[in-house]
Amino acid sequence: MALLTALAGTCIALAACDQQSLAELHEGVSTEADVRARFGEPERIWPEADGARTFEYNRQPEGHVNYMITLAPGGTLRQTRQVLVPENFARVQPGADMLGVRRLLGQPARKVTYELTRETDWDWKWLDGPTRAMVFTATFGPDGRVRRAGSHEDLPSAQ
Template sequence: MRRLLALSAAALVLAACAANPFNADGIAVGASRQEVLARLGPPSRTVAIPGGERLQYSLQPYGQFAWMVDLDAAGRVTRARQVLDAVDFQRIVPGQWTRDDVEREFGPPALIERVGSWDGPILTYRWRDTDRSDMFYWVYLDGRNVVQRAHPGMEFINAPNDRN
């Protein structure tokens, strides 16, 4: 019985880590930069934001989560959140946002692709929708790195072989 309880507890811990691999849910507003680094480790990338800096913790190219931890000029947390979701992607404004804006808000993409029918790079982000569907979000840039369009699409993992 004790072994079963230990295995159940281990499974719960692993499930919690899979949902939030950086354990960033409990980052408190006002925490110091050092406290964030002690809890989450080194960020994937650090970018400047007005009045401070943003620590980016991204699981791209294979993961589906990216946490942004915003710090003020004094190095204190002002906000921490997971941004690869439908609500945050809706903030992208075609014709106004640039590649720098997209990468500042969402971190580095999983892929940077090119296709013959589009004259510019396409940033591809992997994410998970609210119904836990595996998704892509594509951001199409023109030759000046300005967003021209952006939209979600399904990521078919372990899909049946449909070539027959």
Template structure:
């Protein structure tokens, strides 16, 4: 069973993105993670940014993840050391980060979630047996998407980058 609902069509995708943006805006926009200083304790991080959208164990600490998906274009990973203080902060929705780190045939669904969080969109395409997880990001101020093709065994098999469809794009033909 799929952990995320499957949608089809650009119209539904845009509605999901718009709904996510509205929810994100109404909940206070999460604060500004990029301004948290190294060494900041977890209690201060959460007081400033709120509860993380996800949390993952690391070999030497914990990862607090603050995702702005599906409406936004950033995912912030705040890695805490064993004592619960910020060791590293990274915004991973960046073309260079994505190209350098995503490892087809080696990354699993768990790696994707730990590094990128929940996708903005989950779809299926006829040319691939599995789900396509899509994330939004900016490249040189242009809206883009990265699509991770994850097979039924949970392994990333393909990574594709596309321009993000806009409301001005012509409708799909069936």
């Protein structure tokens, strides 16, 4: 129980820190140094076609968000996005490839491979409203393409 309480406290603190850090960043003004000072090293840096770069900040498995922060070619903040939202989940359709899904949603909270079916599930934790914990799952076939995807409530496991 103490571990669960500590984990809950960490999640609340992380969410509060992220909100404060986001409030301190301003599009068109903040720089790469400002972003790194508030969020640290990105999980991954995605190059954009126009020379911009998108920094991926993963908050899984403890949190319920992932951020993509885009810097314009000149190094100023262009956009911040929390990407674990229903609009992005709707874009994960059968046939989508793993890299494209990772690019859209960020690092998943969990990856599980099922040898018999030769499928791999990627799970992301997210919130539907302020308190309803959900899990979005994308199931990939052996070809690395989405077979199916959807969300379900993240119910506490029985111990």
